[in-house]
Amino acid sequence: MPYLEIDNLSADYGKVPVLQDINLAVERGEIVSIIGPSGSGKSTLLRVLTGLLKPRAGSVAVAGEKLRYDSPKDLRRAREKFAIVFQQFNLFQNMTALRNVTIAPTIVQKRKAAEVEAEARALLEKVGLSHRIDAYPDEMSGGQQQRVAIARALALKPDILHLDEVTSALDPELVSEVLDTIRLLADDGMTMMIVSHEMGFVREVSSKVVFMADGRVVEVGPPEQIFDNPQTQRCTDFVSRILRH
Amino acid sequence: MPSILEELPRFFNYYNSIFLAKAFLYTLVLSFVGCGVGFLAGFVLAILRTRRINRWAGLRWLATLWVEVWRRIPFLVKLMVVFFAFQFAGGNVSMFTVAATTIALSASAFSAENIRAGIESVHPNQWDAAETMNMGGLTALRRVILPQAWSVIIPPSMTYSVGLVKSTSIASQIGVLEMTSVAKILNQKGFSAALCFGSILLMYFVICYSLNRLAAYMEVRLALPRNR
Numbered sequence: 405m406p407y408l409e410i411d412n413l414s415a416d417y418g419k420v421p422v423l424q425d426i427n428l429a430v431e432r433g434e435i436v437s438i439i440g441p442s443g444s445g446k447s448t449l450l451r452v453l454t455g456l457l458k459p460r461a462g463s464v465a466v467a468g469e470k471l472r473y474d475s476p477k478d479l480r481r482a483r484e485k486f487a488i489v490f491q492q493f494n495l496f497q498n499m500t501a502l503r504n505v506t507i508a509p510t511i512v513q514k515r516k517a518a519e520v521e522a523e524a525r526a527l528l529e530k531v532g533l534s535h536r537i538d539a540y541p542d543e544m545s546g547g548q549q550q551r552v553a554i555a556r557a558l559a560l561k562p563d564i565l566h567l568d569e570v571t572s573a574l575d576p577e578l579v580s581e582v583l584d585t586i587r588l589l590a591d592d593g594m595t596m597m598i599v600s601h602e603m604g605f606v607r608e609v610s611s612k613v614v615f616m617a618d619g620r621v622v623e624v625g626p627p628e629q630i631f632d633n634p635q636t637q638r639c640t641d642f643v644s645r646i647l648r649h
Numbered sequence: 650m651p652s653i654l655e656e657l658p659r660f661f662n663y664y665n666s667i668f669l670a671k672a673f674l675y676t677l678v679l680s681f682v683g684c685g686v687g688f689l690a691g692f693v694l695a696i697l698r699t700r701r702i703n704r705w706a707g708l709r710w711l712a713t714l715w716v717e718v719w720r721r722i723p724f725l726v727k728l729m730v731v732f733f734a735f736q737f738a739g740g741n742v743s744m745f746t747v748a749a750t751t752i753a754l755s756a757s758a759f760s761a762e763n764i765r766a767g768i769e770s771v772h773p774n775q776w777d778a779a780e781t782m783n784m785g786g787l788t789a790l791r792r793v794i795l796p797q798a799w800s801v802i803i804p805p806s807m808t809y810s811v812g813l814v815k816s817t818s819i820a821s822q823i824g825v826l827e828m829t830s831v832a833k834i835l836n837q838k839g840f841s842a843a844l845c846f847g848s849i850l851l852m853y854f855v856i857c858y859s860l861n862r863l864a865a866y867m868e869v870r871l872a873l874p875r876n877r
Contacts, residue, residue: 512788
């Protein structure tokens with residue numbers, strides 16, 4: 405039984421179907437990357453999993469536990485399984501880096517403040533920001549903010565970490581510091597789903613690559629298959645277009 | 650001018666001073682209670698209007714109606730509406746209650762809009778982040794959204810409160826013994842208009858200027874760290 409199992413998951417924005425019959429299995433410790441043209445539903449899939457968009461049909465299970473997205477109680481349960489890092493960082497602007505990391509574990513998970521703070525400091529050190537602990541988001545560079553956001557997500561101790569185009573809003577010279585941080589997590593065996601346009605990075609870290617188009621999963625395979633020997637026409641077209649430059 | 654100076658000790662006799670001081674307190678309490686209750690009600694209205702929760706659709710519609718109607722009616726008319734509404738309901742209430750209710754009603758409608766604007770000025774992605782971290786709506790509002798919204802909410806709300814303090818003078822029309830009525834009564838008793846209205850002019854100024862200072866102080870205190 406896979407660690408994360410997505411069965412026939414569908415979702416709509418209003419009346420527009422944005423996800424159609426998504427089937428996907430992720431093993432524990434696996435890094436699954438999702439690629440595809442814009443509007444293909446990559447980010448939407450992560451939004452559905454983290455409870456920001458209600459699915460219309462289908463099911464999601466983590467470690468055999470079926471997640472529902474109906475009642476507030478079900479939603480809370482589902483969100484305990486996942487943490488997400490957003491393209492625009494979404495750090496709380498009114499809090500320091502440290503407070504951004506500690507707030508949910510203390511306020512939501514009701515864990516001991518001293519213990520949470522010690523962990524948060526360790527996490528911020530891990531992402532290379534022990535010197536920026538008291539900085540507010542707008543005093544930090546994009547790369548620093550995104551690393552705080554990663555620390556914040558890890559502090560929730562999620563089963564699976566979702567990364568939604570985490571380098572897309574960064575200046576080119578800041579991309580590598582964030583990718584290096586993700587590599588650290590990969591080394592720790594963190595199970596991750598990564599939506600990304602950094603194809604070199606995707607190829608390097610992923611155990612599995614999912615190609616999506618028009619709200620559907622078109623092709624799934626190891627990176628060598630997707631990038632070197634795609635089995636479908638759409639994937640072939642996409643890969644040839646992005647690898648040309 | 651000499652006649653006014655001559656009149657001064659007579660004007661500020663024991664009885665008149667108490668009368669004026671009471672009116673000052675009356676205006677102050679009326680404004681404070683009205684604005685306070687109105688601001689709290691404005692919060693509820695703003696939350697109803699900004700959170701898109703389906704179960705609340707009916708309430709949201711009512712909140713919108715409330716805000717849109719009361720913001721477009723002159724204070725005096727609102728005062729009459731409240732006055733007759735209480736009469737119609739058969740309630741034997743004091744004029745203070747009528748005036749305070751009217752102020753609260755105005756303040757609720759206006760502050761609802763100020764608070765809504767404040768909440769909406771915060772980027773929606775702050776809600777997303779809070780939600781995925783399992784923060785409840787009210788927790789997110791209190792810990793994440795409002796701290797970023799005060800700088801938008803406070804200035805117009807304080808300006809409007811100052812306006813309402815001045816509007817309390819209209820309550821003299823229904824016989825509330827606030828500062829303006831007292832000035833009129835003293836004037837009718839034969840004291841010179843300059844003294845009667847001059848003294849309440851000063852008192853209004855003291856209240857409103859203090860409010861403005863408070864607003865300036867709060868703006869600094871509640872601003873995000875970068876704007877301090």
